[in-house]
Amino acid sequence: xxxxxxxxxxxxxxxxxxxxxxxxxxxxxxxCLIERSTALGxxxxxxxxxxxxxxxxxxxxxxxxxxxxxxxxxxxxxxxxIKGIAQELVDRLLKLKAxxxxxxxxxxxxxxxxxTMKLVMDQMVREAGAEILYLSEVTGVIKDGDILKGVVxxxxxxxxxxxxxxxxxxxxxxxxxxxxxxQGRHNVHNHTQAASLYFLIGDVDLDKxxxxxxPYPTDFPDVYREMLHRLWGEKKPFAMLSFPTLMRKAIENxxxxxxxxxxxxxxxxxxxxxxxxxxxxxIRNTTMHNVDMAHMCDPTNIPEFxxxxxxxxxxxxxxxxxxxxxxxGYGDSYLLSTAHQIGIRESRIIIGEYKMTGxxxxxGREFLDAIGWCGHAVDVHDDNGSRDLEIHEVGGSGAYQIxxxxxxxxxxxxLLVAGRTVSSDITANxxxxxxxxxxxxxxAAGTAAALAAKAGVAPRRVDVAHLQKQLKADGVVL
Ligand SMILES: Cc1cc2nc3c(=O)[nH]c(=O)nc-3n(C[C@H](O)[C@H](O)[C@H](O)COP(=O)(O)OP(=O)(O)OC[C@H]3O[C@@H](n4cnc5c(N)ncnc54)[C@H](O)[C@@H]3O)c2cc1C
Numbered sequence: 001x002x003x004x005x006x007x008x009x010x011x012x013x014x015x016x017x018x019x020x021x022x023x024x025x026x027x028x029x030x031x032c033l034i035e036r037s038t039a040l041g042x043x044x045x046x047x048x049x050x051x052x053x054x055x056x057x058x059x060x061x062x063x064x065x066x067x068x069x070x071x072x073x074x075x076x077x078x079x080x081x082i083k084g085i086a087q088e089l090v091d092r093l094l095k096l097k098a099x100x101x102x103x104x105x106x107x108x109x110x111x112x113x114x115x116t117m118k119l120v121m122d123q124m125v126r127e128a129g130a131e132i133l134y135l136s137e138v139t140g141v142i143k144d145g146d147i148l149k150g151v152v153x154x155x156x157x158x159x160x161x162x163x164x165x166x167x168x169x170x171x172x173x174x175x176x177x178x179x180x181x182x183q184g185r186h187n188v189h190n191h192t193q194a195a196s197l198y199f200l201i202g203d204v205d206l207d208k209x210x211x212x213x214x215p216y217p218t219d220f221p222d223v224y225r226e227m228l229h230r231l232w233g234e235k236k237p238f239a240m241l242s243f244p245t246l247m248r249k250a251i252e253n254x255x256x257x258x259x260x261x262x263x264x265x266x267x268x269x270x271x272x273x274x275x276x277x278x279x280x281x282x283i284r285n286t287t288m289h290n291v292d293m294a295h296m297c298d299p300t301n302i303p304e305f306x307x308x309x310x311x312x313x314x315x316x317x318x319x320x321x322x323x324x325x326x327x328x329g330y331g332d333s334y335l336l337s338t339a340h341q342i343g344i345r346e347s348r349i350i351i352g353e354y355k356m357t358g359x360x361x362x363x364g365r366e367f368l369d370a371i372g373w374c375g376h377a378v379d380v381h382d383d384n385g386s387r388d389l390e391i392h393e394v395g396g397s398g399a400y401q402i403x404x405x406x407x408x409x410x411x412x413x414x415l416l417v418a419g420r421t422v423s424s425d426i427t428a429n430x431x432x433x434x435x436x437x438x439x440x441x442x443x444a445a446g447t448a449a450a451l452a453a454k455a456g457v458a459p460r461r462v463d464v465a466h467l468q469k470q471l472k473a474d475g476v477v478l
Contacts (some may be wrong), residue, residue, distance in 0.1 A: 001155055001156050001157045001158075002016065002133065002136070002155065002157025002158070003157060003158055003159075004032055004158075004160070005159075005161075005206075006029075006030040006031060006032045006155075006159060006160070006161050006164065007017065007024070007029035007030045007031065007161065007162050007163070007449070007450065007453040008021075008024040008029045008030070008031045008032075008161055008163050008164075008165060008185045008449040008450065008453065009031075009032050009034060009150065009151055009159050009161040009163075009165070009222055009395075010024070010031065010032070010034065010130075010164075010167055010168060010239055011034050011068065011138045011163045011165065011166050011168055011172070011173045011445070012035065012042065012138075012166070012167040012168035012419075013034070013037075013040040013042070013121075013132065013134075013163060013167075013431055014035075014040070014041060014042020014043060014044070014167060014168075014169055014419065014438075015037070015041065015042050015043055015044050015083050015167075015169075015419060015435050015438040016147075016418035016419035016420075016438075016439060016445070017033060017040075017042070017165070017168075017418070017419070017442060018033070018040045018041065018121045018124070018125055018168040018335065018442065018443030019085045019086070019166030019418075019438075019439045019440075019442030019443045019446065020165045020167055020188060020356060020374060020418055020442040020443070020445045020446035021033040021125050021128070021130040021445030021446060021448070022085055022124055022128040022130065022443070022445045022446065023123055023443040023444075023445075023457060023474065024130070024165075024447070024449050024450045025128035025129040025130040025252050025429070025446075025448035025450075025472070026128050026129075026450075026453065027446070027447050027454075027470065028449030028450055028453075028454060029446075029449060029450035029453050029454075030269075031128075031131065031133045031196065031446075032130070032159055032161075032465055033125060033129035033130050033131065033132045033133065033437075034133050034138055034151070034153065034159075035086055035132065035133070035134050035135075035136065036135070036136060036137040036138045036154075037134070037135075037340065037341070038120060038134050038385060038387075039118040039122075039134075039338070040068075040121040040125065041117050041118055041120055041221040042116065042138045042169060042341065043111075043169065043341060043344075043384060043435075044114065044117060045115075045117050045118045045121075045344065045436055046339060046340040046341035047113045047198060047199035047210050047225050047339050047340075047341040047342070048114060048199070048200065048288065048337070048338075048339035048340075048341075048343075049111050049152075049198055049290075049339075049343060049435075050089070050111065050112050050113065050114040050117070050277070050288065051073065051110065051111050051435075052086065052106070052109065052110035052112065052434075052435040052436050052439075053072070053108070053109045053274070053284070053376055053379075053434040053435055053436060054072075054074075054082075054084045054106065054107035054108050054109060054155075054375055054376035054434055054436055055080055055081070055083075055086065055087070055090075055107070055109075055110060055205060055436050056068040056075075056078045056079060056081060056082075056106070056107070056108045056375055056392075057078045057079060057081065057108075057375030057394075057398035057445050058072065058109075058263075058375055058376050058377040058393070059078065059393060060377050060391055060392075060393045061375045065229055066224060067173045067223065067224050067227065067277055068190055068239050069239050069241075070227055070231070070239055070240065070241075071227060071231060072108040072109035072236050072276075073108070073109045073110070073111045073236070073237035073238060073239065073421060074100065074107055074231060074234075074236040074237055075107050075108045076102065076105060076106075076107050076108075076236065077397075078108070079375070079396065079398065080106060080375060080477070081372075081373040081398075081399045082106075082372065082373070082374065082436040082439070082440050082477065083192055083377045083476065083477050084435065084440060084443050084471070084474055084475040084476040084477075085124075085274065085439055085440075085442075085443045085473050085474075085475070086106075086126070086370075086436050086439040086440060086443075087105075087106060087119070087264030087475065088475070089117075089120065089439070090106050090110055090112075091103060091104065091122065092123075092124070092193070093113070093116060093120055094199055094247055096113075096116050096120070096122070097130045097280050097281035097315045098112060098113035098116035098117065098279070098280070098323060098371040099112040099113065099278070100112075100237045100240070100278050101340040102478075104371040104435070104453025105138065106114050106200070109239075109303055109418075111237040111275070111277075111278045111377075112278070113277075113278065113279050113280075123177060125322075128422050129451070130300065131384065133153075134155060136153045136155070136157070137153065137154040138151045138152070138153060138154075138168070138176070138432070139152055139153065139154050139173060139176075140152030140176060141164070141173060141176045142158065142160065143176045143177060143178075143307075143412075146169070146411055146412050147166050147260040147412070147413045147414050147448065148163075148173075148177050148412055148413065148415045149161070149414065150163065151164055151173065151366055155393075156254035157271065160460070161180060161228065161413050162414065162449075162451040162453045163416060163459050164177075164414060164415055164416075165415075165416045165417070165418060165442075165445045165451065166415065166416070166417045166418075166421070167417070167418050167419050167442060168419075168421075168434070169344065169347070169419055169421065170299065170344070170347045170348055170351050170421065171347070171348035171349070171421040172419065173415065173417065173449075174348065174350050174409055174412075174417060175300075177412045177415055178411070179350065179351075179410065179411050179412040179415060180350070180351040180406045180409070180410050181348040181349060181350045181409075181421075182348070182351060183298075183300065183346075183347060183348050183349065184298075184383075185383060185426065188275050188368065190297075190300070190301065190345055191296050191297060191298060191383045191384065192290035192296050192297055192298065192299060192344075192346035192383060193312065193345040193346045193380060193381040193382070193383055193434075194259075194293070194294060194297070194345065194381045194382060194383065195293070195294040195297045195308065195312070195342060195343055195344055196290060196291055196292060196293055196294070196312075196343040196345075196386065197294075197309070197315075197316055197338055197339055197343060198288060198289070198290065198310040198339040198343050199288070199289055199316050199319075199320075199335060199336075199337065199338045200277070200285050200286050200287070200288050200289075200335075200336040200337045200338075200340070201286065201287050201289065201320060201323060201330065201333045201334070201335060201336060201430065202285070202333060202334050202335075202336035203285060203286075203332055203333050203334060203455075204276070204285050204286065204287050204330055204333050204464070205235055205285070205331075205332070206232065206283070206285055206329060207329070207361050208328050209228060209240070209327070209328050209330070210228055210232045210240075210328030210368055210393075211327060211328070212243070212327070212328020213225050213228065213243075213328075213448065216243065216244075216245050216246075218245070218357065219241075219243060219244045219245050219254040220241070224378060228240060229350075230374070230454070235282070235283055236283075237275070237276070237278050237283060238275070238276070239273050239274070239275045240273065240274045240275070241272075241273065241274075242273070242274060242327075243327055243328075243380065245279065245325075245327070246327060247327045249326065250325070250326050251321050251361070255312070255321075255322055255325060255326070256295075256322055257315045257318035257319055257322065259292060259293050259294065259295055259304075259315065259383065259385055259436075260293060260294040260295065260304035260308055260311035260312060260315060260320055260452055261294055261295040261296040261297065261308065261384075261385070262295040262296060262384055262385035262386070264425060267279070268270035272290055272291035272292075273288055273289070273290045274287050274288075274289060274335070275287060275288050275290075276288075286336060289319070291315075291319065292381055292382070292385070292389075293312050293315045293316070293319075294308045294311065294312050294315075295312040295382070295383060295384050295385040296321055296384055296385075297344075297383075299344045300348060301341075303407065305331045310344070311337070316335065316338055317335060320334070320335040325328060334429070345381055345420075345426075345433065346420065346426075346429060346433070348419070348421055349421055349422070349423065349424060349429060350409045350417050350421055351407075351409070351410050351423055351435045352405055352406045352407065352409055352410060352417070352422065352423025353405035353407070353408045353409075353410065353423070354403050354405035354423060355424060356379065356402070356403065356406050356423065356425070356426075356428040357425050357427070357428055358431065359426055359427075360400055360428060361374075361378060361394045361395075361400045361427065361428050362378065362392060362394060362395045362427075363395045363396055363400075364394060364396015364397055364398070364399060364400045365394040365396065365400055365401065366396075366401045367401045367402075367403035368403075368464075369403045369404040369405055369464045370401035370402060370403060370404075370468070370478060371401075371402050371403070371404050371407075371440070371441070371467070371471060371476070371478075372401070372402055372437075372440045372444065372471065372476050372477060372478060373399040373400070373401055373402070373438070373443035373477055373478070374394070374399055374400060374401075374402055374431060374432065374434070374436070375394060375399035375462065376430060376431045376432075376434035376436065376437055377391055377393050377429055378390065378391065378392040378394065378396060378426065378428075379391055379428035379431065379434075380426060380429075380432050384436075388477060389432070390427075392427075394402075394430070394431055402440070402441065402444075403463055403469065404444065404448065405423070406423040406424060406432075407423075407441060407444065407445050407448070408459060408460050409423075409468070411462060413458040413459075414458060414459070415416075415459070416445045416448060417445070418441040418444070418446075418461045419433075419435035419441065419442065420432070420437065420438060420440045424442060426442040431436075440473055440476065443471070443473060443474070443476065444467070444476075447467060447470050447474065448462045449470055450469050451466060451467055451470065
């Protein structure tokens, strides 16, 4: 049974957790990273969401959303706001032809190979000097009053630590430790944004898929078609909207699977994006699909959410049939894989020392305790399937600053949080939850935990000027 005493435990080796472990170890802490699956990366890898949004400002105010989304993966214009460990990761993947980027520079959205990503994250964490415990789940905590002293693992093992960083994506440690959190809309119910089971479709004829837009100029305006034809001609990554007219036809014929948990027909909400995958330096004839397929979800209610997962599996198989029957280029395609981890956009959100608001992000506000910048658009999916996707460009100079205080939970000491569960309202969370900002917040939490351990203070009391200086020295744009 595991028995350890370290400076920092990172609970959850996903998007933010892998970066937290690296940053803490590089800054001199003894670190143990706990991951319940057998790979690092969380939503990025096991969740099959291989696209880092947004290393740069994400434009969508002056350009229609579909049009700008189409080219994010090959768009290097505008200022790059997120670097540090996120850019280092991209550079390492680039050497292995596992990402579409340039040395030292990322496009707005980075299309990467999620299998190579699992290995590179593992290597980076180990090279930094942190230990990884796979197949280990945090199931309990050790506390002395309101001070967190460590975690209990599923095998009964115990790890004592000066700071625990909760990067579980669901604020599991926060809940176990009794720190405050909230979930859902305006405290009315526990339902969160739509969930999605990501999946891959193999053997797609991309020439036919692209040419298949031409008869539908109302769905795909000239400027949009021209852009996609150009990107495909140049063999650059792209994202494509699904075919609205064909989808409506399938709904009328009863051939389109109704999303789970709603009586809506899927014409509202988010009917999906198609993205060819990028592997070994090339676009491949496999597409990944992001579709809102489950509404009225409560990912922390396990018996109810288990039913949702079963329903999502049924949805995906039917959706693959719909693609074969209706969508150009998919006639001979097949369901290649579904994600090992369910795509949860939102669950528990902590109540921290500061709650970031939609206005903070839309107005591009700056903070004295900033740990970095983020230019990712607000992207909020509907909870019940009756409203369209909400996308808003973030304001000010094109980015807002992220304050350290949203990583610090109220009441419990010895605890930090990074990733999609940081203290924020629904609108602010819609931008903070992007992968680039999660990696950035992970780097900041890991660095802060290491500085706290060195100084012998609670993370709440870390010298923010010192933290900012260290983050800058470690490549963060500040
Ligand atoms: C469907 C969908 C599409 C998205 N599309 C994009 C996109 O295109 N681009 C983008 O940038 N962002 C996208 N996002 C958002 C982004 O991917 C996530 O918000 C982000 O990856 C979450 O990072 P995280 O570190 O908070 O959690 P995760 O990356 O999910 O990591 C959590 C980790 O903790 C582990 N864990 C959980 N509980 C425990 C425990 N008790 N003990 C041990 N380990 C535990 C899990 O196994 C997992 O590895 C999308 C999200 C979803 C759901």
